Amino acid sequence: MQLKGENIGFRYDNGPWILQDMNFSIESGEVVGIMGSSGCGKTTLGRILAGYEDPQVGKVTLNGEALPKRTYNPVQLVFQHPEKAVNGRWHMKNTLQEGWDPQDEILEALGIEKAWLKRWPNELSGGELQRFCVARALGSKTKFLIADEMTTMLDAITQAQIWHVVRDVARKQDIGLVVISHEEHLIKRLCDRVVKL
Numbered sequence: 001m002q003l004k005g006e007n008i009g010f011r012y013d014n015g016p017w018i019l020q021d022m023n024f025s026i027e028s029g030e031v032v033g034i035m036g037s038s039g040c041g042k043t044t045l046g047r048i049l050a051g052y053e054d055p056q057v058g059k060v061t062l063n064g065e066a067l068p069k070r071t072y073n074p075v076q077l078v079f080q081h082p083e084k085a086v087n088g089r090w091h092m093k094n095t096l097q098e099g100w101d102p103q104d105e106i107l108e109a110l111g112i113e114k115a116w117l118k119r120w121p122n123e124l125s126g127g128e129l130q131r132f133c134v135a136r137a138l139g140s141k142t143k144f145l146i147a148d149e150m151t152t153m154l155d156a157i158t159q160a161q162i163w164h165v166v167r168d169v170a171r172k173q174d175i176g177l178v179v180i181s182h183e184e185h186l187i188k189r190l191c192d193r194v195v196k197l
């Protein structure tokens with residue numbers, strides 16, 4: 001399976017072009033890094049690849065087809081701010097089960113405690129909340145995962161724990177990973193190849 005962005009051109013409203021004639025592709029099971037200076041458009045590209053933004057020029061396809069808009073999105077996005085990615089009025093159990101019902105094995109590997117399932121998002125730390133966002137994104141229908149500064153706010157041990165689980169699940173389910181990060185050592189350690197914006 002292939003996720004592809006072809007000749008992407010994008011700008012916000014009538015502002016300057018953030019991306020021009022950008023080409024990007026990733027195959028199932030691949031781990032591809034995206035690096036570039038602050039403000040160059042990495043997050044914007046990630047959002048376009050996951051179908052959150054439509055480019056004004058070019059297109060994004062999954063095996064040659066447009067991304068589905070009404071069913072489960074096979075291109076999942078986990079970004080830096082988990083508190084913005086969950087519904088504050090849902091218990092964590094409901095948030096977790098929004099896309100699928102993760103097995104206990106994954107929850108344990110990510111260090112998600114059973115008692116946290118009954119809490120509200122504001123009763124968890126940012127790092128605890130991010131573990132839920134990661135678990136939620138790893139459903140069996142996920143084909144590509146875009147990790148946009150996914151572990152930037154976490155300490156080194158938690159960061160390693162989360163990446164260990166994500167890579168393990170990605171390998172088993174043949175998920176392609178797009179890793180957007182400022183951290184060169186992380187990109188070098190994880191990725192098969194790197195795209196510089």
Ligand SMILES: Nc1ncnc2c1ncn2[C@@H]1O[C@H](COP(=O)(O)OP(=O)(O)OP(=O)(O)O)[C@@H](O)[C@H]1O
Nearest residue numbers: 012013015018036037038039040041042043044045
């Ligand atoms: N909603 C928006 N409306 C207008 N401009 C925006 C919007 N979101 C981002 N931008 C602008 O688009 C440009 C690219 O932003 P983006 O967040 O994609 O960059 P980035 O490479 O991910 O940056 P960083 O590494 O600092 O997170 C920036 O100049 C930013 O100010």
